[in-house]
Amino acid sequence: MCAAIMAGPALAFEPTDGALGFQPAATRIAERIHTFHDFVLVIIVLITLLVLGLLLWIIVRHNRKANPVPKKFSHNTLIEVIWTVVPALILVAIASQSFPNLYYQDVVPNLQQITDKSEKLLADGKDSQHERFTKDYFPEAAEKGFVNVKAQGNQWNWTYTYPDLVDDSGYPLEFVSNPVHVGVSTDGANYADATGRSDYASKPRNLAVDYPMVVPQNRYIRYYTAAADVIHSWTVPAFGVKTDAVPGRLNEGWFLVEQPGIYYGQCSELCGVNHAYMPIEVRVVSQEQFDAWAEQMLAGDYEAAYASVDVFASNEQATQFAAQQ
Template identity: 40%
Template sequence: MKRQSLWAAGLAVVMSTAGAGTALANEPHPWQIGLQEPASPVKHLMDSFHSLLTVIITLIVIFVAALLAYCVVRFNAKKNPVPSKTSHHTLLEVAWTVLPVIILIVVAVPSFKLLYVAERVPQADMTIKVTGRQWYWDYEYPDHDNIAFSSNLIQESDLKPGQRRLLEVDNRVVVPVNATVRLLVTAGDVIHSWAIPSFGVKKDGVPGRINETWFKAEREGVYYGQCSEICGVNHGYMPIAVEVMSKPNFDAWVAKTKTAQGIGDRSRDVAQAPAPAAGAVQ
C-alpha cells in the first residue's frame, strides 16, 4: 500500500511537471534552456536547422581544440628542437579546401529551403494587418469586415492571477488553429518588429512600407512575443499575444467583436487578393 502511494505521488509530480512545461511552452520562463516549443511549420524547420548547425559547430570546435592540443604537445621545443621546414603538402591542402566546401553545402541546402518556406506566403485563409506604434500595436482584419483594435500592455498593478508580467495585453490577436494567416506588417512612426518565437516569425514594420509574412499555428493556446526592434524608451513594454482557438470559437469571437464594434455583415475575402491589372486606376 505504501509502495502504491509512493508510485502515485511520483506520477503526480511527473504529470504536474509535464503540465507546467506545456503551459510554459508558448512563452519565455525563468531558467529556460533551449528554444521555445515549435508551433508552426516554419518553426519546425528552424529548430531542425538549429540542431544541424549545433552538431556541425560542436564537431568543428572539438576537432580544432584537439588539433591545437596535439600541436602543443607534439611540437613543443623540448620534443621538437629542430622545427620542420615543410613547404607544402598536396593531400592536406586539398583536404582543407574540399572539406569546408562540403560543410558549407551541407549548411546551405537546408538554409535556402528555410528561407524559401519562410518568405513564400502560401494560399492564405485570412489576412491580418499589423501596425506598430510607440508603444502598442494596431490590428485590422480585412477579411472580417475590417474588425480593428489596439493592443496595449497590461500594467503590472492591473494583472490578474495567472497573467504574465510584461507579456499580457488588453486585446489579443485571435486566429483559428491550423489556418494559414497572412500578416501585413507596417509602422506608423518608427521601425518596429512583430515577433512570435513559437511561430518562427519576426517581421519588421517600416513606416510607409508594408512587409509580408505568414504563420500557421498548429495547436491551440496563447503565444507570446515582443517588439524585436529598438523603437524608443518603452520598447521593452510592447508585447504581443496571439490566442489560437478552434474555428467555431473563432467564428463566435468574430461575431461578438463585430457586434461590440457595431459592424454589420459585409463579408468579403481578401486573404489572397490578386494584384491589380496593369494600368488599372487605383
C-alpha cells in the same frame, strides 16, 4: 463550461525560468527551424572539437621542449586542398538544408496549388508522397483560404487590422493591443482602468496584452507588418516567425497553428525607450470561437469578445490543463 474549456486554449507558449533551447514549436515553420538548428549544432560541435584537438596536439607535441628543431616547410598542397574543399562542402550541406527552410517560410504559399497538388497526388494513388506533402502543406486549410491580419507597430504598442472582417459601415476590424504591465513593476493600473479587469497579477509580465491578436486554429494566417513611426519587428518564437515592421512598407508572412493556445512574443527591433514593453499575444482558438470573437469585436463589445477567448484565467491554468491531457 467543460466543453468550452475543451475547445479553448490548451497550451501556453512563453519563456520559462531556467529553460534551455527553444520554446516548443507550434508551427511547421518552427519545427523545421528546430530541425535545422539541431543539424547545424552537430556540425558546430564537430568543428569545435576538431579545432580544440588540433590546438592541444600543437601545444603538447610541438612546443619548444617536445620539438626543439621544427621543420621549415611552407607548403603542403594536399592539406591546402583539404582545408579548402571540406569547408566548402560543409557550407553546401548547410545551405542545402537552410535554403528550403528560408523559401518555405518566406514565400506565402499558393493555396490553389496546394489544393491541386494534394488532389493530384491522391488521384494518382501516391499515398506516401501525399503524406510527405501534408507534413509541410495543409490542403484542408488551403481550401478555406487565408485569414488576413495586419500588425502595425507603434511606439509602443501594436495595432491589429483584419481587412476581411468588415462592419456594417464598411470599416475593417481594427484595435490597439496594449501591454498589461509597463516597466519593471507588475502593477497593471492602466490596464485595470482601461479594461475594468483585475487579473493583471496573474498575467505574465511584459508578455500579456489587453486585447490580443486572435486567429483560428488550422487556418493559413497571412500577416502583414507595417509601422507608424520607427522600425519594429513582429515576432512569435513558438511560431518561428519574425518579420520587420518598417514605416512606409508592407512586409508579409504566414503561419498555421494546429494547437489552440496562448502564444507570446515581443517586439524584436529596438524601437525606443519602451521597446521592451510592447509585447505580442496571440490567442489561437477554434473557428467557432474566432467567429464569435470577431462578431463581438465588430459590434464594439471588446470585453465580451475578450472574455469569449479568455477561457483560462491564467497561463498557469492553461499549462496545468494541458498537462492533464
